[in-house]
Amino acid sequence: MLIRCFRLKRIYCKVLLLLTVLATVCLLLYLRSKLPNSPVPSRLVSKENYPFEQKLLAWESKIIKGLGDEGEPAFLDGEDAIEGEKALKKYALNTVLSDRMPLDRKLRDPRNRKCKDLKYSPTIKASVIVIFYNELMSVILRTVWSVILQTPSHLLQEIILVDDCSTDENLKGLLDHYIATRLQNYNINVIRLKHRLGLIRARLQGAREATGDVLIFLDAHCEATKDWIEPLLSRIEEDHTAVLVPIIDVIEANNMGYSTNGDSSFQVGGFSWSGHFTWIDIQDENDKNKVTPIKSPTMAGGLFAINRNFFWDIGSYDEQMDGWGGENLEMSFRIWQCGGRLETVPCSRVGHIFRDFHPYSFPDDKDTHGINTARLAHVWMDDYKRLFFMHQPALENNPIVGDLTHRKQLRQKLRCQTFKWYLDNVYPEKFVPDENVSAYGQARTEFDMCLDDLQLPDDKVGPLGLYQCHQFLAVSQYFSLSRRGELRKENFCAEVFNKRDVQLTECHGHKREQYWILYKNGTVYNPATRKCLSSDGVEMGKGVKVERCRGGVFQRWVFTHVNATALPG
Numbered sequence: 001m002l003i004r005c006f007r008l009k010r011i012y013c014k015v016l017l018l019l020t021v022l023a024t025v026c027l028l029l030y031l032r033s034k035l036p037n038s039p040v041p042s043r044l045v046s047k048e049n050y051p052f053e054q055k056l057l058a059w060e061s062k063i064i065k066g067l068g069d070e071g072e073p074a075f076l077d078g079e080d081a082i083e084g085e086k087a088l089k090k091y092a093l094n095t096v097l098s099d100r101m102p103l104d105r106k107l108r109d110p111r112n113r114k115c116k117d118l119k120y121s122p123t124i125k126a127s128v129i130v131i132f133y134n135e136l137m138s139v140i141l142r143t144v145w146s147v148i149l150q151t152p153s154h155l156l157q158e159i160i161l162v163d164d165c166s167t168d169e170n171l172k173g174l175l176d177h178y179i180a181t182r183l184q185n186y187n188i189n190v191i192r193l194k195h196r197l198g199l200i201r202a203r204l205q206g207a208r209e210a211t212g213d214v215l216i217f218l219d220a221h222c223e224a225t226k227d228w229i230e231p232l233l234s235r236i237e238e239d240h241t242a243v244l245v246p247i248i249d250v251i252e253a254n255n256m257g258y259s260t261n262g263d264s265s266f267q268v269g270g271f272s273w274s275g276h277f278t279w280i281d282i283q284d285e286n287d288k289n290k291v292t293p294i295k296s297p298t299m300a301g302g303l304f305a306i307n308r309n310f311f312w313d314i315g316s317y318d319e320q321m322d323g324w325g326g327e328n329l330e331m332s333f334r335i336w337q338c339g340g341r342l343e344t345v346p347c348s349r350v351g352h353i354f355r356d357f358h359p360y361s362f363p364d365d366k367d368t369h370g371i372n373t374a375r376l377a378h379v380w381m382d383d384y385k386r387l388f389f390m391h392q393p394a395l396e397n398n399p400i401v402g403d404l405t406h407r408k409q410l411r412q413k414l415r416c417q418t419f420k421w422y423l424d425n426v427y428p429e430k431f432v433p434d435e436n437v438s439a440y441g442q443a444r445t446e447f448d449m450c451l452d453d454l455q456l457p458d459d460k461v462g463p464l465g466l467y468q469c470h471q472f473l474a475v476s477q478y479f480s481l482s483r484r485g486e487l488r489k490e491n492f493c494a495e496v497f498n499k500r501d502v503q504l505t506e507c508h509g510h511k512r513e514q515y516w517i518l519y520k521n522g523t524v525y526n527p528a529t530r531k532c533l534s535s536d537g538v539e540m541g542k543g544v545k546v547e548r549c550r551g552g553v554f555q556r557w558v559f560t561h562v563n564a565t566a567l568p569g
């Protein structure tokens with residue numbers, strides 16, 4: 001054709017050649033891409049993953065630009081809204097909404113103004129470890145994107161995703177394909193566990209693979225915000241024994257709104273004697289507006305940063321802990337008792353989706369939280385474990401708790417402090433129901449009726465009740481009269497309402513309606529109302545009240561343990 005071309009007039013020849021070349025290029029381009037509008041370099045799409053690519057494209061085409069920007073709550077219309085409601089009931093998360101929301105949405109900077117003036121220049125790198133079991137893919141990926149977008153690349157060694165043997169098929173090939181095609185420029189490592197190990201051992205697997213100076217663990221439904229990592233790394237560089245928690249903000253499970261507690265007030269971690277993590281308001285007025293790290297007695301467990309070598313030196317995790325729960329208190333007590341510190345870093349903020357229930361089930365339906373907590377009570381709490389086992393008597397001498405030799409050896413090897421040391425030095429505000437009190441135990445009337453919390457849930461206010469005394473020591477009938485004159489159980493105090501009713505409400509420490517005097521004769525007197533605690537006319541299962549003091553059987557209360565010298569006559 002070329003030779004013939006030369007024979008034709010030169011101009012026709014050139015045009016013809018050009019057209020042929022153009023057509024060939026077009027054809028080649030079309031054939032190579034096969035996938036119109038794909039954001040993905042075609043070399044990454046093969047015959048095998050072509051279906052994944054199509055699925056991702058279909059999904060991506062439905063993402064609504066700007067939805068949830070700045071962390072604003074988002075809403076869908078029509079059918080999507082209805083489906084979203086259903087999803088919320090099933091997964092404790094509006095999965096429909098999450099799937100429509102950009103994975104790289106921009107959040108506003110939630111930090112206290114003063115944080116913005118602080119300069120940090122850490123020189124160490126973090127491995128971010130995210131474990132998941134059957135989490136929604138868009139939620140996992142939003143976690144990953146937020147880390148990538150909010151972390152300067154010189155501070156990020158790698159992101160490690162640990163799949164705790166999920167059964168959701170989307171989290172296999174499709175997730176791998178997303179990472180290979182949309183995140184190929186980042187160092188992301190996916191570890192697939194062959195069996196479900198539970199979140200504690202899954203984290204351990206991630207930690208074993210990590211190579212960064214610092215490990216940062218995140219739940220698989222988090223979003224990091226501006227400059228979140230710098231204050232964490234700087235603090236660890238300064239003190240390698242500091243284990244750090246960011247402020248954990250709430251991402252609403254129904255509308256994905258990022259909500260903060262206001263930019264200055266925040267909470268640190270505590271615990272209840274039943275072995276649960278609790279949030280506690282900061283006690284020290286000076287600490288409330290601080291932007292420097294603040295000591296925290298415990299941590300929630302899902303989001304924290306720790307020097308990698310220190311993580312191993314201080315005993316990583318109790319590998320015999322199964323499933324979910326307890327590992328956070330175990331680690332908190334251990335860190336403090338064995339020479340580290342736990343701190344909340346107010347200038348680092350990460351959102352977490354708080355779900356109303358676990359969308360996954362546990363193998364064998366075991367109470368892993370209870371069992372794990374029994375393990376930590378035996379190892380770390382010395383005699384104070386009595387207070388935990390009062391809540392879980394069935395676990396006290398139960399072989400299900402497993403062998404503790406290694407953890408006890410660890411405690412010896414590290415020459416750790418006692419639990420009393422921890423309470424005195426780290427958490428002096430913690431109320432110990434049978435120490436430094438003037439009376440505790442059952443408070444009994446002459447008719448074999450006892451004060452009873454009537455199974456009031458932890459987060460509710462309800463009547464201080466009366467119920468038949470149990471033969472054994474049950475937590476529901478365990479009350480203390482504190483040295484400050486509170487009639488209390490854990491953080492709930494008996495308070496007089498309307499000069500008559502007695503309710504259990506959060507202890508506030510301002511005395512008044514929460515102030516009681518127990519006299520040697522068994523009278524429980526409330527000076528604010530000048531009335532006495534009475535069981536007169538109270539039916540079993542109903543609330544006691546205060547009445548004019550007149551002595552007699554209905555106004556006499558006998559506590560199991562009384563420190564008589566501490567009582568007025």
Ligand code: LR7
Nearest residue numbers: 131132133164198199202219220300301302303324325326
């Ligand atoms: O078998 C499982 N395998 C897993 O990999 C069960 C769960 N998981 C994953 C799961 O996908 C998630 O990424 O483990 C992570 C934590 O599970 P969640 O999100 O269901 O737990 P949670 O947020 O309700 O619970 C808190 O307490 C747990 C106790 O074991 C863990 O320490 C969680 O990390 C912890 N979460 C937080 O601290 C976030 C702040 C919430 C609070 C308070």
Ligand code: MN
Nearest residue numbers: 219302352353
């Ligand atoms: Mn979580």
